[in-house]
Amino acid sequence: MTPLEKTIQQISPVDPAWIEAARRRQLELTKPPGSLGRLEEIANRCAAIRASFALTAAKPRIVLFAADHGVCAEGVSAYPQEVTAQMVLNFLRGGAAINALAGVAGIELKVVDAGVAAGLPHSEELITRRAAAGTKNFCKEAAMTELEMHTALEAGLDLAAEAASVGCDLLGIGEMGIGNTTAASAVTAALTDRPVDDVVGRGAGADDDCLARKRSAIARALALHAPECRSPLGILRCVGGLEMASLCGFCLGAAAHRIPLVTDGFIATAATALAVKVCPASNDYFFAAHQSVEPGHGHLLAMLGLEPILKLDMRLGEGTGAALAMKIVQAAIAAFTQMATFTSAAVSNR
Amino acid sequence: MTPLEKTIQQISPVDPAWIEAARRRQLELTKPPGSLGRLEEIANRCAAIRASFALTAAKPRIVLFAADHGVCAEGVSAYPQEVTAQMVLNFLRGGAAINALAGVAGIELKVVDAGVAAGLPHSEELITRRAAAGTKNFCKEAAMTELEMHTALEAGLDLAAEAASVGCDLLGIGEMGIGNTTAASAVTAALTDRPVDDVVGRGAGADDDCLARKRSAIARALALHAPECRSPLGILRCVGGLEMASLCGFCLGAAAHRIPLVTDGFIATAATALAVKVCPASNDYFFAAHQSVEPGHGHLLAMLGLEPILKLDMRLGEGTGAALAMKIVQAAIAAFTQMATFTSAAVSNR
Numbered sequence: 001m002t003p004l005e006k007t008i009q010q011i012s013p014v015d016p017a018w019i020e021a022a023r024r025r026q027l028e029l030t031k032p033p034g035s036l037g038r039l040e041e042i043a044n045r046c047a048a049i050r051a052s053f054a055l056t057a058a059k060p061r062i063v064l065f066a067a068d069h070g071v072c073a074e075g076v077s078a079y080p081q082e083v084t085a086q087m088v089l090n091f092l093r094g095g096a097a098i099n100a101l102a103g104v105a106g107i108e109l110k111v112v113d114a115g116v117a118a119g120l121p122h123s124e125e126l127i128t129r130r131a132a133a134g135t136k137n138f139c140k141e142a143a144m145t146e147l148e149m150h151t152a153l154e155a156g157l158d159l160a161a162e163a164a165s166v167g168c169d170l171l172g173i174g175e176m177g178i179g180n181t182t183a184a185s186a187v188t189a190a191l192t193d194r195p196v197d198d199v200v201g202r203g204a205g206a207d208d209d210c211l212a213r214k215r216s217a218i219a220r221a222l223a224l225h226a227p228e229c230r231s232p233l234g235i236l237r238c239v240g241g242l243e244m245a246s247l248c249g250f251c252l253g254a255a256a257h258r259i260p261l262v263t264d265g266f267i268a269t270a271a272t273a274l275a276v277k278v279c280p281a282s283n284d285y286f287f288a289a290h291q292s293v294e295p296g297h298g299h300l301l302a303m304l305g306l307e308p309i310l311k312l313d314m315r316l317g318e319g320t321g322a323a324l325a326m327k328i329v330q331a332a333i334a335a336f337t338q339m340a341t342f343t344s345a346a347v348s349n350r
Numbered sequence: 351m352t353p354l355e356k357t358i359q360q361i362s363p364v365d366p367a368w369i370e371a372a373r374r375r376q377l378e379l380t381k382p383p384g385s386l387g388r389l390e391e392i393a394n395r396c397a398a399i400r401a402s403f404a405l406t407a408a409k410p411r412i413v414l415f416a417a418d419h420g421v422c423a424e425g426v427s428a429y430p431q432e433v434t435a436q437m438v439l440n441f442l443r444g445g446a447a448i449n450a451l452a453g454v455a456g457i458e459l460k461v462v463d464a465g466v467a468a469g470l471p472h473s474e475e476l477i478t479r480r481a482a483a484g485t486k487n488f489c490k491e492a493a494m495t496e497l498e499m500h501t502a503l504e505a506g507l508d509l510a511a512e513a514a515s516v517g518c519d520l521l522g523i524g525e526m527g528i529g530n531t532t533a534a535s536a537v538t539a540a541l542t543d544r545p546v547d548d549v550v551g552r553g554a555g556a557d558d559d560c561l562a563r564k565r566s567a568i569a570r571a572l573a574l575h576a577p578e579c580r581s582p583l584g585i586l587r588c589v590g591g592l593e594m595a596s597l598c599g600f601c602l603g604a605a606a607h608r609i610p611l612v613t614d615g616f617i618a619t620a621a622t623a624l625a626v627k628v629c630p631a632s633n634d635y636f637f638a639a640h641q642s643v644e645p646g647h648g649h650l651l652a653m654l655g656l657e658p659i660l661k662l663d664m665r666l667g668e669g670t671g672a673a674l675a676m677k678i679v680q681a682a683i684a685a686f687t688q689m690a691t692f693t694s695a696a697v698s699n700r
Binding site: 035037088097104203274324344 | 381432433439440444447553643670673678680684688690697698700
């Protein structure tokens, strides 16, 4: 059995009896029934994920996977490809948005080179799990080989196992990769069977010409790879990205280790959606951080049946939405575990 | 000049030039333009409020005002009035939802007795600023006297001044008071000129009979006090609450001291709306934490032109929405102040 197959075998849906039990517990806490709204629903699902009321969210971690995309050769991004490596260095020096947001939320950030094209200087802060030096241009050939895809998936599995082994109890994901909204749009079109125009947005800021090139590249790629795009792993291999493969593995690993995972924006959610298509039972372990302004994001969330925790018109990736939403998950868990009951606090119930 | 008049005189609208300057600064930070969505808008307004780019949110505080409501005699709440005092004790012991949420967010919580009917045992943790032992039943007479209203308003002004004097740089508000959604609904109907049915909800969980009594009580009160309800302070005095008067004062005090203030749910927002009606320039200093499920809340937010930061179907009050949203404001400020620029990080711009 491959590591991926082994992981899938470890994943089982959460037991709905835990959700029911958590609902009953919520009624004992000193608040009107249901008055914490979505916080209650989040805590209840966390109880089912952990199969415990003794929930913690004391060791939250975001893992950010960076990689490059061969499809950049088609002129699909407003930024040059070198920005991927430059932003990785920015993450390592603490100058990016995710550093500020994870910092203020008290969330540990791990940065992974999952296949950045340019060489990166050695750094103790950087986890190097490169399956390749970026993907191939998927308008001309498959984005990656079978071996590259499995190597990238397994990097994600390994990092989830490592997070579990050090006691991480809440995980988030992030990504960086110039051109990766194009890959995520191709994955989304293939997964949801929606027309390309419905799932393509301006990414980091494509102008009209760039947007037209993006649409054309995706349409050509989906036509070229149509026979392979009937399975989620075929989609991932042909039109996905190395960071998406690693993220997909990381999501599945989190589910196997029964750790709640908060996804992020469009690209991260495309990887989560691939994980769910590969293993439908994993869906119970995932929370949608936010809904970005990328049009494909909403379609993915609808397919997953996940209601975003936040809607703040963000479209940055990096795990920035995850960082904000993980704080909400922590709050939900804090209320569930720390609140007094009507009996213990001697508060009159209705 | 009264303390209230003095405070109003100190409040001036923010300078839009600061918002423009902050927008330009955002463009230099290592992210696609506008990609942090509402976080950018929040940080830009904070820069205008503080008239500075050196923003901090290191000393956040929520002040929670509790008081009782004479209108409870009309059977408008699902809970007995004694719950107000019981919940204050719960706050002081750390067992309520706001304790858990403020705790996880690292926000200081101050609890104020602004007029709880039952006597509360002395506690060093409790700030006692009682203008009266609860309001009168506003179906029969004005909720409070002029003196009581000004005493309660001034408690809020004083607590805002105290927060400013110890360096609080981000404020939130919360409230507790059995029956106070009835008062807030009456205030909302009077402020927005909407029919009673549009602004009355189930509060902490009114059943159909209770809801009918609530509507009837509000309609009778608004008819009784119609001549006085032409000014915001008339509305506050006749159909408001002591906690709402203190909250109104606290909002105005925050604006006078140029501290960003995050409002909370329906009752807190009714107090914020009163503050804005008393002094329209104060509106620039306020952020809407969330939109609760109380129908009147949306009408107040629309009147104020405030877009809620969160929508989590909450309806608890206590400052629980403020605690969550203040974390988003802190994140917005952290991104604005801590991110590298394209130049400093040597990241290629478009």
